[in-house]
Amino acid sequence: MIRRYLRQKFGSIGIVIALGVLSLLTAGEIAAIGRAAVLESGGFFALLVLAAASVSKDASSGALQMILARPIRRVDYLFGRYCGILLAYAAYVAATGALALLFSPLLGKLLGGGNAGKLSPADLVRGAAGSLLSAALLAAVLLFFSTFLRGYGDVLAYFLLSLMLSAPDVLSRPLGMPWLSKLGIAARENILPRVPWEEVLRGQNVVSPATGEFVLAVTAYLTFAAWIFSRREFSYGHD
Amino acid sequence: MATTDEKVRTGPQSRLPRILFWLVAAALVFRIVTLVAGRGTKDEGAAGLVAWRPREKAASAARSEGKPVLYDFTAAWCVPCHRLDTEGWGDSRVASLVNGSYLPARVVDREREDGKNPAAIDELQRRYSVRAFPTLVVADADGREIAKLEGYGGKEGLVRFLEESRGKTPAR
Numbered sequence: 186m187i188r189r190y191l192r193q194k195f196g197s198i199g200i201v202i203a204l205g206v207l208s209l210l211t212a213g214e215i216a217a218i219g220r221a222a223v224l225e226s227g228g229f230f231a232l233l234v235l236a237a238a239s240v241s242k243d244a245s246s247g248a249l250q251m252i253l254a255r256p257i258r259r260v261d262y263l264f265g266r267y268c269g270i271l272l273a274y275a276a277y278v279a280a281t282g283a284l285a286l287l288f289s290p291l292l293g294k295l296l297g298g299g300n301a302g303k304l305s306p307a308d309l310v311r312g313a314a315g316s317l318l319s320a321a322l323l324a325a326v327l328l329f330f331s332t333f334l335r336g337y338g339d340v341l342a343y344f345l346l347s348l349m350l351s352a353p354d355v356l357s358r359p360l361g362m363p364w365l366s367k368l369g370i371a372a373r374e375n376i377l378p379r380v381p382w383e384e385v386l387r388g389q390n391v392v393s394p395a396t397g398e399f400v401l402a403v404t405a406y407l408t409f410a411a412w413i414f415s416r417r418e419f420s421y422g423h424d
Numbered sequence: 425m426a427t428t429d430e431k432v433r434t435g436p437q438s439r440l441p442r443i444l445f446w447l448v449a450a451a452l453v454f455r456i457v458t459l460v461a462g463r464g465t466k467d468e469g470a471a472g473l474v475a476w477r478p479r480e481k482a483a484s485a486a487r488s489e490g491k492p493v494l495y496d497f498t499a500a501w502c503v504p505c506h507r508l509d510t511e512g513w514g515d516s517r518v519a520s521l522v523n524g525s526y527l528p529a530r531v532v533d534r535e536r537e538d539g540k541n542p543a544a545i546d547e548l549q550r551r552y553s554v555r556a557f558p559t560l561v562v563a564d565a566d567g568r569e570i571a572k573l574e575g576y577g578g579k580e581g582l583v584r585f586l587e588e589s590r591g592k593t594p595a596r
Binding site: 218220226256257258351366367370374379384392394395396397398401403404405407408415416 | 440441448450455457459475477484485489516520523
C-alpha cells in the first residue's frame, strides 16, 4: 500500500513540480533567516499536496473497490496511505533541508548581515524532526476527513475546522466575553493541538499538556478514520 | 460487493486490529499523565480573565495566528504583580484587549522560592533583559522585542501600553 501511494504521488509530474517549487522556496527562506523552524510552516502546503484526497480519490476512481476486492484488511490500506504520506513528506523535508544547507553559505555571502549563512545542521535536524511530527497530526486529520468526504472535501473541512476553532477567540473581544476566548483556546488545543517541537526536541517539556494533547489527537483521528473506513460501503465509479 | 453507501460493513476485512484499542488506551493514559504533570505549572495560567497560554505554546502559535506574544514576567512575592493581576488582568476590557490582540503567556520567576529558575525562564529573562517585576514584553513570532513595560503604574497606563504596542513592528 505504501509503495502504491508513493508511485501514485511521485508518478504525477504536476505534484513533483509543485513539491520542487515549494522545496526551493522554503529552503531559500531557511537559508536566508538561518532558522530551521520555518520547515514546519513551509511544509504545510507540501503536506496538503501530499495528503489531500488520499482516500476519496481512490474511492471515486473505483481503484479502492479493486484494492478491497483482494483479501486485505481495510485498516492495512488506510494506514498504508498514512505511512506513505509521512514517508513522502519525510523525503520532501530531507530534500528541503539539504537544499537549505546548500543555499546557506551562498545566501550568507549575498545577504551579508542578519542570520543568513548561520544555519546549523543540528538546528536543521531538529527543525526537520519537528516538521515531520507536526505533519503526523495534519496527515491524520486529512485522512480522517478523506474517509467520508468526497474529492478535496478533506482540505476544505480542515480549513473550516481551523476557522471554527479560531472564531470564539476572535468574537470574544467585540462581544466582551473573555470566557469565550478561553473556551476557543481549550477547544483548539485539544482538537488541533500545536506542540513547540523545537523545545521538546531539546528535551524540554517532553511530558507537557501539549505533547499529551498531540498524542491523543493523532491517535483519536486515526482510530476514528479506521472505524469509519472499515464500516463504509463503497460503490463503483463514484464515492 | 454491495453497491450502496447506506449499508454498513461487518466481517473480517472490516475488523479493527486490537492493537489500535491499546494505542488509544496508551494515548489516554499519557494524556492524563501530562495533565497531572502540567498542574505544577498552573500558576502560570491563573491570573484574571486573560486566556493565558502555556509559554511554549504561545511562542509556537504566534506565527500561525499572526499575533504577537505578550509575556508577563511576574513572581509570587511581587506585590505590584498581584495588583496587576487583580486590577489589570481581572478587568474585562483589558482581558478582551489582550485576548483579542495578543498571545498572552506568563513567565513566573521562581528564583527566590527554588534557588534557581528553569533554563527556559532564565533564557527568556536574559533575552528581554528583565530586571524588575512585573515586566511586560511584546514580541513577534521570531522572538524579537516589539515593546516593553517595566513595573505597574495603574490600569490606564497598562491599557495605553497594550493599545500602542498592537500596531508596532520590531525595531530592526
